[in-house]
Amino acid sequence: MTDLLAQLPGYALRRAANAVMGELAPILAGHDLKIAEAAVLLLVREQANLTSSQIGKTLDIQRANMVPLLNRLESAGLIHREPIDKKSLAINLTKDGEAKICEAGAAIDTFEKNLLARVPAEHRDHLLPALNAIWR
Amino acid sequence: MTDLLAQLPGYALRRAANAVMGELAPILAGHDLKIAEAAVLLLVREQANLTSSQIGKTLDIQRANMVPLLNRLESAGLIHREPIDKKSLAINLTKDGEAKICEAGAAIDTFEKNLLARVPAEHRDHLLPALNAIWR
DNA sequence: TATTGTTATACTCTATAACTATA
DNA sequence: TATAGTTATAGAGTATAACAATA
Numbered sequence: 001m002t003d004l005l006a007q008l009p010g011y012a013l014r015r016a017a018n019a020v021m022g023e024l025a026p027i028l029a030g031h032d033l034k035i036a037e038a039a040v041l042l043l044v045r046e047q048a049n050l051t052s053s054q055i056g057k058t059l060d061i062q063r064a065n066m067v068p069l070l071n072r073l074e075s076a077g078l079i080h081r082e083p084i085d086k087k088s089l090a091i092n093l094t095k096d097g098e099a100k101i102c103e104a105g106a107a108i109d110t111f112e113k114n115l116l117a118r119v120p121a122e123h124r125d126h127l128l129p130a131l132n133a134i135w136r
Numbered sequence: 137m138t139d140l141l142a143q144l145p146g147y148a149l150r151r152a153a154n155a156v157m158g159e160l161a162p163i164l165a166g167h168d169l170k171i172a173e174a175a176v177l178l179l180v181r182e183q184a185n186l187t188s189s190q191i192g193k194t195l196d197i198q199r200a201n202m203v204p205l206l207n208r209l210e211s212a213g214l215i216h217r218e219p220i221d222k223k224s225l226a227i228n229l230t231k232d233g234e235a236k237i238c239e240a241g242a243a244i245d246t247f248e249k250n251l252l253a254r255v256p257a258e259h260r261d262h263l264l265p266a267l268n269a270i271w272r
Numbered sequence: 273t274a275t276t277g278t279t280a281t282a283c284t285c286t287a288t289a290a291c292t293a294t295a
Numbered sequence: 296t297a298t299a300g301t302t303a304t305a306g307a308g309t310a311t312a313a314c315a316a317t318a
Contacts, residue, residue, distance in 0.1 A: 004182050005175060005195075008248050010156050012267035014171075015196065017153030019271040020146050035150075036285090039141060046140050053299055059141075060151065062287065067301060087294040087299055112144050119266045126262035130255045131148040135155040172308085189276060198310065203278060223276050223317040 013134075024111055031104040036061060037073060038108065041093065041101040044079065049090040073097070149270075160247055167240040172197060173209060174244065177229065177237040180215060185226040209233070 005011045021035060028038050039059050044050060050058075052066045061069070070091065073079045078097035081089040093101065119127055141147045157171060164174050175195050180186060186194075188202045197205070206227065209215045214233035217225040229237065255263055 005178060006268055006272065007264065008244070009251055009264055009267070010160055010244075010248055011175065012264055012271070013149075013153045013156055016267040016270040017149045018196065020149055024146055034284090039147065042141060051299070060154065063300070064288080064302080065286065085295075089300080108144070108146075112146055115145055115270065119269050123262040123266040123269070126259040127266040128143065128145055128148055130259040130263040130266070131145070131152040132142055133255050133259070134152040134251065135148075136142065170307090187276075199275095199277070200279080200311080201309065221318075225277080 020115060024108075027107055027111055028104060031100065031107065032076070033100070033104055036069060038101070038104055040069065040073065041078065041097060042105065042108075044091055045093055045098065045101050048092055049084070051084070051088045052091065053088075055091065156251060160244075163243055163247055164240060167236065167243065168212070169236070169240055172205060174237070174240055176205065176209065177214065177233060178241065178244075180227055181229055181234065181237050184228055185220070187220070187224045188227065189224075191227065 006015075025035060028035060031038075033041070036059070040055055043055060043058060052070055053063055055061070056063050056066045070079065070081070074081065076096075077094055078100050079091055080094050081091055084090045116124055116127070142151075161171060164171060167174075169177070172195070176191055179191060179194060188206055189199055191197070192199050192202045206215065206217070210217065212232075213230055214236050215227055216230050217227055220226045252260055252263070
């Protein structure tokens with residue numbers, strides 16, 4: 001019935017992403033994080049002293065939308081901002097932020113493993129390179 | 137740098153879906169259709185006399201959100217609704233609706249081919265089965 | 273009792289435009 | 296001139312609750 005739609009890569013991509021994000025969101029909510037916030041924390045942990053603009057470019061988040069996101073992370077005591085010059089702010093994790101992304105990161109790793117486990121073995125190793133070829 | 141995030145299948149899935157939908161939307165907008173509307177037309181063309189509820193269940197659209205969507209398609213003269221009983225309405229394409237999804241469908245087919253062409257040959261045939269395994 | 277279609281509403285996510293201060 | 300951070304706002308898209316009428 002829906003086989004026609006499921007044969008469209010674009011449609012399958014949309015449904016798969018919606019399904020996966022719909023499952024990940026409540027897991028991260030258990031850590032009081034949204035998906036975009038977790039992505040920011042993972043990136044900031046990986047690379048120190050990034051600015052808001054740099055984070056936005058890397059994660060495809062508009063500068064304007066970074067403001068409330070970072071404000072919330074800062075209010076929660078997970079990041080702190082330090083002037084680089086009179087124009088830019090370096091963003092880094094606080095101790096609490098490190099602890100938070102450590103525990104949330106473990107939940108994410110488990111989630112990602114379970115996600116890959118759903119894919120039949122013969123297709124599994126092809127998923128990531130195929131997806132990254134589409135957007136990178 | 138972002139390699140850490142790009143190695144998470146969930147993250148790659150999200151970015152790929154966002155990128156692809158961001159490209160498809162303006163193409164369909166050229167046919168005065170939104171992505172969800174095009175999906176409805178494709179489904180309704182494939183299977184006659186579906187109800188709003190059935191379409192919603194198949195495409196993962198809330199019943200409440202089907203109302204404005206179908207109203208717009210009906211106002212545009214692309215679908216018509218006919219009572220099945222005193223409770224349900226059968227939805228089918230009009231002549232204009234058939235013409236619309238024919239031309240939009242051609243654009244979608246071209247888009248999907250170009251999408252697959254981006255995926256390296258050795259991964260290409262694995263994408264669709266991997267994605268469908270995730271959500272179906 | 274469960275389901276259909278519907279209304280109204282709220283919430284999240286994202287996009288745009290404009291402003292200032294600084295590089 | 297271009298960029299960083301910010302504000303305000305608007306638009307999608309989606310989710311929830313409730314209702315009347317019917318299966």
